[in-house]
Every structure is written in C-alpha cells, then in structure tokens.
Amino acid sequence: MTVFPTQYSLLSAKALQEHFSKQYSFAITNCKLITHNVSDTYLVETIAEQYIFKIYRDKHRSHDEIMGEMQLLEYLHKNKASVSYPIKDASGNYLQEFNAAEGIRYGALFTYAKGENIYLMNDKQLKLVGKEMAKLHQLSSKVELDYTRKKYTIASTLQEPLKVIKPVFKELKPEYDYLVEIAELAVQELSKFDLSSFSYGYCHYDFLPKNFHFQGENQLTFFDFDFAGQGYLINDIMTFQVHFFLDVYYGKLTRNEADRCFSVFLEAYRKTKPVTDDEIKSIKYFGLGFWLFYFGFHQENFDDWSNSFFTPNFIKSRIPLIKNWMEY
Structure with a gap:
C-alpha cells in the first residue's frame, strides 16, 4: 500500500528516543514533543542534561539552509558568543535524516538554553x-x-x-x-x-x-x-x-x-x-x-x-x- 500524500507529519517521540540512543554517544532517558509549530521541537533528556531536538519542514528550510544555520552557530559558539549551539552525533554529523511520510525531513540536536524567558527586564x-x-x-x-x-x-x-x-x-x-x-x-x-x-x-x-x-x-x-x-x-x-x-x-x-x-x-x-x-x-x-x-x-x-x-x-x-x- 502506498503512503497517501502528506505535507506535514509528526514524528513519534518514542521512536525518536530509540533513534537518538543509537546515534548519539550518551544515553537518552526521555524525549517529548514541546511544540508542533513552524517546525517540531522536542525536549531530550539524559540523567544529567537536557537538550533540544528540532525537526525542520522541507517547505520551510532546505538541507543547505539548515546547514547554514549549523555553520553560523558553530562559528558563534567557538568564538564565545552566548548561543545555544548544535551537537554532532557519534559519526560527526549535525543533521539527522528521517524518511517521513512527506519525504526526507532533517533534524538537529542543540544544547539547552538554561534559565527562563524574562519579559520585564531590569x-x-x-x-x-x-x-x-x-x-x-x-x-x-x-x-x-x-x-x-x-x-x-x-x-x-x-x-x-x-x-x-x-x-x-x-x-x-x-x-x-x-x-x-x-x-x-x-x-x-x-x-x-x-x-x-x-x-x-x-x-x-x-x-x-x-x-x-x-x-x-x-x-x-x-x-x-x-x-x-x-x-x-x-x-x-x-x-x-x-x-x-x-x-x-x-x-x-x-x-x-x-x-x-x-x-x-x-x-x-x-x-x-x-x-x-x-x-x-x-x-x-x-x-x-x-x-x-x-x-x-x-x-x-x-x-x-x-x-x-x-x-x-x-x-x-x-x-x-x-x-x-x-x-x-
């Protein structure tokens, strides 16, 4: 049976957790969806740390556009800018590739920005x-x-x-x-x-x-x-x-x-x-x-x-x- 044409799928957090456990060099204890929005954002947790995993829509960002974001953030981080930055997997890759219902989607793991939003700043x-x-x-x-x-x-x-x-x-x-x-x-x-x-x-x-x-x-x-x-x-x-x-x-x-x-x-x-x-x-x-x-x-x-x-x-x-x- 062929897959019916799809334009914006939602990948299983449970399946992603299993995927991460194979791809990254640390044990994942939990993965849960935070937002299904312009892109999909998941909170990924280990015993000691939290991370953010973002899955992009192909209509919104191409592979090369996403790689541009990775390169910019890597550069900013290496030069001591205060940014959340991407983390490479065990094979040295920034992007994960998923064969979703609508076609290939790409995702990346980021460090978690500790703290909170403050809207009325001193x-x-x-x-x-x-x-x-x-x-x-x-x-x-x-x-x-x-x-x-x-x-x-x-x-x-x-x-x-x-x-x-x-x-x-x-x-x-x-x-x-x-x-x-x-x-x-x-x-x-x-x-x-x-x-x-x-x-x-x-x-x-x-x-x-x-x-x-x-x-x-x-x-x-x-x-x-x-x-x-x-x-x-x-x-x-x-x-x-x-x-x-x-x-x-x-x-x-x-x-x-x-x-x-x-x-x-x-x-x-x-x-x-x-x-x-x-x-x-x-x-x-x-x-x-x-x-x-x-x-x-x-x-x-x-x-x-x-x-x-x-x-x-x-x-x-x-x-x-x-x-x-x-x-x-």
Missing part, C-alpha cells in the same frame, strides 16, 4: 542583552557562510510580501492600500540614508525575549536562529525595540519607561559595538519590513502552521498595530 538584564547582542554582531558581521541563507533586503521585506498577502486582502482593499502606501514611503525614506555605511552581517531577525533565556542576571543564552539571514544588523536592534513597542501598545509599560529601557539596552550595546544615529532613525522603516515579512510568512505557511490564527480578524487587528508602529 536594568542589569537589559545591559546584558545589549552587550551580548553587540558581541554576537561583531562576529556575525565578519563571517561568510558556505551555505545560502535568506537575505533581508528592502525588496524581501517591504515589497515582495505585499504581493504574497494581496489575496487575503481581497475584502480589505482600504487596509491593503494603506500597507502599499506606507511601504512605498518606507522605501523612499530608506533611500535617503547611506545604507552602505550601515553595519551588515547575519541577523537573528527575531530577537524578542521569547528567544533568549536568563540564568540569573549575569548569564544569557540566545537561541532559535531559524530565521537567521544576511541583512543590516540594525534589524536585530529593531526587533528588540518591537518588544518594547508591543508592551506599550498592550498597556504593559508606559512609553517613557519603554524608551528608558531601550536606552539602557542601546547604551550597553554601544559600549561594545557602535551604532550610528542614522541606523537608529531607520528602525521605524525596517520595522515595517519586519511586520510585512511575517505577514507574508503567515500567508505562505497557512496550511502547515498559521491556519489557527491567521484569520480575517487577526489581519484586521494588525493594521492599527502597524499604524501605531509607524507613529511610535
């Missing part, structure tokens, strides 16, 4: 994020990977997503017209900067607190570099400011306190790596690209991921949020 923690992000950027601006990763350009963030999302705005023409108008404005405003002077390298592109853990106030680990790609490094500072913007938007922080927190972070960043005033001024426009890029990603991954929330109500609710961002 000044010491804000300074630590600034220092560690700057250190990471010093490294990611110097490396050239052997594998191709996505490039975050004006076209890929401000122009191409508008084509992708146009069908879902069929009944929301005024809202779509607004997005087109402000995207054109952002492109015009960015053209006024000397972008060749902006720091460039591999961005994380999702530097929100959900993607790093604090262990106390002195230890920080960044993780989930799934969206890492080449672009202006101000994009990462921008995504961190998005966190404060959202706290203001949803009433968790006052604007004054959010601005103060961002300033504490930025001052600490600048002690390790310079950021120009023009780069800071560009955040509004690169931030619009962030919102549009993920709008497009929601649409492109509707079948496998976003169908539970990417509804007309969600789409309509994003427009006033984006308007607030442009006025922030």
Whole structure:
C-alpha cells in the first residue's frame, strides 16, 4: 500500500528516543514533543542534561539552509558568543535524516538554553542583552557562510510580501492600500540614508525575549536562529525595540519607561559595538519590513502552521498595530 500524500507529519517521540540512543554517544532517558509549530521541537533528556531536538519542514528550510544555520552557530559558539549551539552525533554529523511520510525531513540536536524567558527586564538584564547582542554582531558581521541563507533586503521585506498577502486582502482593499502606501514611503525614506555605511552581517531577525533565556542576571543564552539571514544588523536592534513597542501598545509599560529601557539596552550595546544615529532613525522603516515579512510568512505557511490564527480578524487587528508602529 502506498503512503497517501502528506505535507506535514509528526514524528513519534518514542521512536525518536530509540533513534537518538543509537546515534548519539550518551544515553537518552526521555524525549517529548514541546511544540508542533513552524517546525517540531522536542525536549531530550539524559540523567544529567537536557537538550533540544528540532525537526525542520522541507517547505520551510532546505538541507543547505539548515546547514547554514549549523555553520553560523558553530562559528558563534567557538568564538564565545552566548548561543545555544548544535551537537554532532557519534559519526560527526549535525543533521539527522528521517524518511517521513512527506519525504526526507532533517533534524538537529542543540544544547539547552538554561534559565527562563524574562519579559520585564531590569536594568542589569537589559545591559546584558545589549552587550551580548553587540558581541554576537561583531562576529556575525565578519563571517561568510558556505551555505545560502535568506537575505533581508528592502525588496524581501517591504515589497515582495505585499504581493504574497494581496489575496487575503481581497475584502480589505482600504487596509491593503494603506500597507502599499506606507511601504512605498518606507522605501523612499530608506533611500535617503547611506545604507552602505550601515553595519551588515547575519541577523537573528527575531530577537524578542521569547528567544533568549536568563540564568540569573549575569548569564544569557540566545537561541532559535531559524530565521537567521544576511541583512543590516540594525534589524536585530529593531526587533528588540518591537518588544518594547508591543508592551506599550498592550498597556504593559508606559512609553517613557519603554524608551528608558531601550536606552539602557542601546547604551550597553554601544559600549561594545557602535551604532550610528542614522541606523537608529531607520528602525521605524525596517520595522515595517519586519511586520510585512511575517505577514507574508503567515500567508505562505497557512496550511502547515498559521491556519489557527491567521484569520480575517487577526489581519484586521494588525493594521492599527502597524499604524501605531509607524507613529511610535
């Protein structure tokens, strides 16, 4: 009997535990699914340690793209950046290959980022994020990977997503017209900067607190570099400011306190790596690209991921949020 065509399978945690016991040079005591999301994430445990195993979707990441993530993280780890990094199996391979129902899927084992997410950070923690992000950027601006990763350009963030999302705005023409108008404005405003002077390298592109853990106030680990790609490094500072913007938007922080927190972070960043005033001024426009890029990603991954929330109500609710961002 042939296997019916499948597009997003879920691999058995029990079977994976048996597989890991053969592939890795340490005894696995437990494996359980944490999230079935953009990719599948499992918690893997030994008697003494915890790890994260991630299985990618072929539609989302090709073999070479995943290897680019492995190479970037290996480089960052070897150069003392505070990141969760991949672990090779007993044969020296980063990737595990699974013959799933939809075809070959790849997975990788990562060190566990000890600690917890903290969303309301104190000044010491804000300074630590600034220092560690700057250190990471010093490294990611110097490396050239052997594998191709996505490039975050004006076209890929401000122009191409508008084509992708146009069908879902069929009944929301005024809202779509607004997005087109402000995207054109952002492109015009960015053209006024000397972008060749902006720091460039591999961005994380999702530097929100959900993607790093604090262990106390002195230890920080960044993780989930799934969206890492080449672009202006101000994009990462921008995504961190998005966190404060959202706290203001949803009433968790006052604007004054959010601005103060961002300033504490930025001052600490600048002690390790310079950021120009023009780069800071560009955040509004690169931030619009962030919102549009993920709008497009929601649409492109509707079948496998976003169908539970990417509804007309969600789409309509994003427009006033984006308007607030442009006025922030």
